Amino acid sequence: MKLRDYQEKAVQDIYNEWAQHRNVAYVLPCRGGKSAVLAHIIRHNQGGACAIAHRSELVSQLSHTLARNGVYHRIIGAGSIARECMRVQLLEYGKHFIRRASPVVVASVDTLIKMDRNDPWFKQVTLWVCDEVHHCTIKNKWGKAVGMFPNAHGLGVTATPLRGDGLGLSHDTDGVLHTLVKGPTHPELEQKGNLAPFRIFAPTSDIDLSNVNITASGDYSPDKLRKAVHKSHITGDVVKHYLKIAPGKLGMTFCVDVQSAIQQALEFRAAGVPAVMVCGETPADDRIKYQRMHQAGEIKQLVNVDLYGEGVDIPNLEVISLARPTESFSLFYQAMCRPLNPIPGKEAIIIDHVGNVARHSAAWMRYVVGGEWSLGRREKRSRTAQTDIIHTRTCPECFAVYAREIGPVCPYCKHKSEPISRNGPEFVDGDLHELSMETLMALRGKIDEVVKTPYNASPVVVASVAKINRERAEARERLRETMLAWQMKYGSDDLRRDQRLYFITFGTDVATSQTLNKKDSEILNERIKREL
Numbered sequence: 001m002k003l004r005d006y007q008e009k010a011v012q013d014i015y016n017e018w019a020q021h022r023n024v025a026y027v028l029p030c031r032g033g034k035s036a037v038l039a040h041i042i043r044h045n046q047g048g049a050c051a052i053a054h055r056s057e058l059v060s061q062l063s064h065t066l067a068r069n070g071v072y073h074r075i076i077g078a079g080s081i082a083r084e085c086m087r088v089q090l091l092e093y094g095k096h097f098i099r100r101a102s103p104v105v106v107a108s109v110d111t112l113i114k115m116d117r118n119d120p121w122f123k124q125v126t127l128w129v130c131d132e133v134h135h136c137t138i139k140n141k142w143g144k145a146v147g148m149f150p151n152a153h154g155l156g157v158t159a160t161p162l163r164g165d166g167l168g169l170s171h172d173t174d175g176v177l178h179t180l181v182k183g184p185t186h187p188e189l190e191q192k193g194n195l196a197p198f199r200i201f202a203p204t205s206d207i208d209l210s211n212v213n214i215t216a217s218g219d220y221s222p223d224k225l226r227k228a229v230h231k232s233h234i235t236g237d238v239v240k241h242y243l244k245i246a247p248g249k250l251g252m253t254f255c256v257d258v259q260s261a262i263q264q265a266l267e268f269r270a271a272g273v274p275a276v277m278v279c280g281e282t283p284a285d286d287r288i289k290y291q292r293m294h295q296a297g298e299i300k301q302l303v304n305v306d307l308y309g310e311g312v313d314i315p316n317l318e319v320i321s322l323a324r325p326t327e328s329f330s331l332f333y334q335a336m337c338r339p340l341n342p343i344p345g346k347e348a349i350i351i352d353h354v355g356n357v358a359r360h361s362a363a364w365m366r367y368v369v370g371g372e373w374s375l376g377r378r379e380k381r382s383r384t385a386q387t388d389i390i391h392t393r394t395c396p397e398c399f400a401v402y403a404r405e406i407g408p409v410c411p412y413c414k415h416k417s418e419p420i421s422r423n424g425p426e427f428v429d430g431d432l433h434e435l436s437m438e439t440l441m442a443l444r445g446k447i448d449e450v451v452k453t454p455y456n457a458s459p460v461v462v463a464s465v466a467k468i469n470r471e472r473a474e475a476r477e478r479l480r481e482t483m484l485a486w487q488m489k490y491g492s493d494d495l496r497r498d499q500r501l502y503f504i505t506f507g508t509d510v511a512t513s514q515t516l517n518k519k520d521s522e523i524l525n526e527r528i529k530r531e532l
Helices: 005-018 034-043 056-068 079-093 120-124 141-146 186-192 222-231 234-245 258-270 284-295 329-336 361-369 437-448 459-490 495-506 518-531
Strands: 023-027 048-053 074-076 104-108 125-131 153-158 179-182 198-201 251-254 275-278 301-304 319-322 348-352 392-394 400-403
Touching (some): 048 056, 056 104, 056 284, 234 258, 251 258, 319 329
Parallel strands (some): 074 104, 251 301, 275 301
C-alpha cells in the first residue's frame, strides 16, 4: 500500500525521534490515515510487534489494515473477532492473514492485561503500537498493557492528544510518551482532498444544562446529563431534522444512554427510516452484522451509545446527528469526524442538536486549525471559568453553522441577522463599519487621548507625564506593527471580515486595541505574536 507524501514524512520523523526517545506519539486528524502509518512501521519492524486497541471494532479494523498491507498476524481477543476478520479478508483478498504463530499481534487491551507477563513473547516484542493513545496514562489499563513489553519502543497514535480530566500524556507528567510528531492539520488535509468537506447544522433545542455539573473527568455528570436530555424534545427533533436536511442519507446518531437510544431508533423506524440501536452490551456478532447491513444501505441509521465515537472506519457514512452534549473536545471531534472519509462528490453533514459545535469552537480553532497540540497537562474545562469566544454563527433561518467572521449574512440562504445594537464592538463582532457614528467618534477620542499635565505642575511631574505618554505611544506603535504583521498573515481582501476575525481571535476590536495603556498594549502584543 503506497503511502501519501505526509505519511511518508511521518514515518521518517518517527524513526528520527526513536533515535533519541523510547516512546513517540503521532498526531493526525481523524480520517487522515494514521492506521496506514502504523501498519507500514509494523511491517518493517524487526522482531515482534503488538498493536493495541480497546474495542472489538477497533481490533477488527487494525487487523484489516495489516491485511491490506500484507502483514500476517494473530489476534488476542474474543474468538468471534478473529473469525470475522478471517471472513472479511477472505471476501476481499481471497485469503486471510491470520496466523496463530505470528510474532505480530493485534490485541484487545482488556484481554492483553490478563495474560501471564512471563510469556516469552512479551520479551520478544520490539514495538508496541497503541491506537487512540489519548486513553493511555501510566496508571490505567493501557499504561499497564504497554508496560508489559520491556524491550520495546512505543508508538501511540491519536487525533486528539488531550484528556478531559486534564492529565498529561507525557512521561514526565501522567503518561508514557516522550515526544510528539505532528502531521498536517485538518484544513490542510481537506485542501489536499484527503478529508471530505462538510456542512454543519445546529437546530434550536430546548435542552437545559444549567443544573448539570462538570465532574473530575472533565465531562458532564452522567446522571444529571441523562435527566436533562430525557426532559428535552431532542429525540423527536433528531428525526425531524434528519428528514429535513439529509433524507435517505446513510447516518449515525450519538445518544446519551441506552434508554434514549432505544427510543431514538423507534422514532426513526416509526418515520420510515430503517434504524437499529447499538451499544457496548450488544453482542459482538450482532454489532458486526448491523455494521455490515449499514454499509449495504439496508439500515439507514446506526443509533449508538459510546460505541462509534472514535477510530471506527465507516467509509460510506454521510451524516451524523449529535444528541449527546459533551464537554470533552476529544469526544466531540472524534464523533464529528466519522463521516469525513473522502468520496468524490461527497459533502458530509453534521447535525448538532446539543450545542457541541459552539461549545468547542475555540478549541477547534486552537487544536484542529492551529495544531497547538502538546503532551502536557492542561487546565480542565469549567463552566464558571470558561471565557472562550464562540467562533461560529448559526443562521436562525436555515440552521446552517458558518464561521463567525463571515458576518451576519448566511452564506447558504442569504438571511441577514441584525445586531441588537450598534453601540459597541461586541454587538457587531468588531466590524467598525457596522458601529454607530457616536461609538466611532468615542473610539477615535480614546485613540487620540493623552495623559494631561496638571496645572502648575512641577518639572518632575511634567517629566513623568511626558514619559508616560511617550512609553504608551511607543507601546501602541509596537502593537500596531504586530497587528499589521498578523493582518498580512491571516488577512484577506475583505477588510470587514479581517476586522471580525481579529475581534473573534483576540476578544477586542481593532480600534479599541489602539486605546490601551502601556501594560495592556504589551500584553496584547505578546498574544498576537504567539499567533504569528
